[in-house]
Amino acid sequence: MRLCAWYLYGEKHRGYALNPVANFHLQNGSVMWRINWMADTSPRGIAASCGMMVNYRYFLEDTDSNSAAYLGTKQIKASEQVLSLVSQFQQNSKL
Numbered sequence: 001m002r003l004c005a006w007y008l009y010g011e012k013h014r015g016y017a018l019n020p021v022a023n024f025h026l027q028n029g030s031v032m033w034r035i036n037w038m039a040d041t042s043p044r045g046i047a048a049s050c051g052m053m054v055n056y057r058y059f060l061e062d063t064d065s066n067s068a069a070y071l072g073t074k075q076i077k078a079s080e081q082v083l084s085l086v087s088q089f090q091q092n093s094k095l
Helices: 001-011 021-026 044-049 063-073 080-092
Strands: 032-037 054-056
Touching: 001 021, 001 080, 021 032, 021 054, 021 080, 032 080
Parallel strands: none
Antiparallel strands: 032 054
């Protein structure tokens, strides 16, 4: 889950999220809300993402500012759960 959080939050292409689905939701002003372990146990889900799924949450009053922050400064809005997983990955990674 830590690696998944880092991939979604930290891996970038030209400063934007490398994952195309994450990039889509973040451009539209969402918050990277929650990473769910074994949420998709179908053969395709296991093969594509080890069964993990991500929830993106839209706070309507914040979508414009979140979108502008992402598109302008490439700042990703994320929940404490996601940020905690990213921090744990960074502390334990040799990257």
